[in-house]
Amino acid sequence: MAELPDTTYAVLGLIDKVPGASGYELVAVAGRSFAHFWPISQTLLYRELDRLTGLGWVAATRVEQLHAPSKWTYHITEAGQQALADWLATPTPATSSFRSGALLRFFFAYRMHPDQVRSLLADYRTALQAQAEELMAIMDKLAAVSTPAARAGRLTALHGLRTAEARLQWIEEAEAQLGEGDS
Amino acid sequence: MAELPDTTYAVLGLIDKVPGASGYELVAVAGRSFAHFWPISQTLLYRELDRLTGLGWVAATRVEQLHAPSKWTYHITEAGQQALADWLATPTPATSSFRSGALLRFFFAYRMHPDQVRSLLADYRTALQAQAEELMAIMDKLAAVSTPAARAGRLTALHGLRTAEARLQWIEEAEAQLGEGDS
DNA sequence: GTTCCCATGTAACCCGTTACATGATTTT
């Protein structure tokens, strides 16, 4: 049986965490929970919902509403709980991928005018600051809650925050080196 | 005209940086230069080579060898230089993507046994340490060279190093919180 | 009365990956 992508388990875990949510709600939750280290688009999430119901790992229930369109709500099944536990138990192959357009351009900085390099770093700083603020907001919101789930969420947000901070620091170093270098 | 992916410009920039290299050599160079923030597989690089020659941005020359198979070598053209400069000049949309299997699992830590969480963090630490050492090796190798290109390369490596260091620090924090928490 | 929220979905694309094939030469 072909190995399933981690995204499938990400959605499965979300349904386990937020039982009875609709696809629409799950998209929103995914957007403000694990999007920072595992982004998924709306289309993809809906596709995974289909796959999970097909696998029998989640059960879909139709819910009619009066003041809003009808929706499907999702609950994890026992088979799904087992699959989630199995996935969490497997010694993770540490799949991680990082791609940064800013760094890629910076790698070719010697082909740019110094002003271009400066503005590149400035843009990067702005993006990192925005990201840091977003993560701090998440942490603030979770600070009130004291469940194990909230603690895990807070720590993953902190991971992103620490990363952003380190990179902002790096920008200082890079700018300093730009200053001392001649051209 | 459809926008080209950044990968195309990454390869174009490499050819500009290492003129007269073969596809085989470019794969190796890409592996030890920008792979840390813009990984590309061999197949993909060869495909971009085709695309770039088709665009007239690079010129391919056949070179016969006596003690090794024949090869194609690549040089950037004037049109290619212009395209590279244009790409570097465009205010980058800051495309960046990050996906971490370790974090994704950690996000669901409350569904794991404490020992599993500990080993997850331990594995993550090992991976980060290996990454940090790799980056330090790159910086050491580039430390001797004092060209603008080497400086840019060193700084991108430093970016990765600072990131890894911050994350290793985060692991300490996370482990501390695991200790104080009950379950 | 236009815009936003809820809610689900289709279509098309392509980037990037893994696995495999080939074959000569050089090194162990």
Add this chain to the structure above:
DNA sequence: AAAATCATGTAACGGGTTACATGGGAAC
């Protein structure tokens, strides 16, 4: 005799993306 290096390529897959369609109710 086996393994590594050089060198280029094919085949197949699928994960993830963007863009678009639809439509009713609520809010401003």
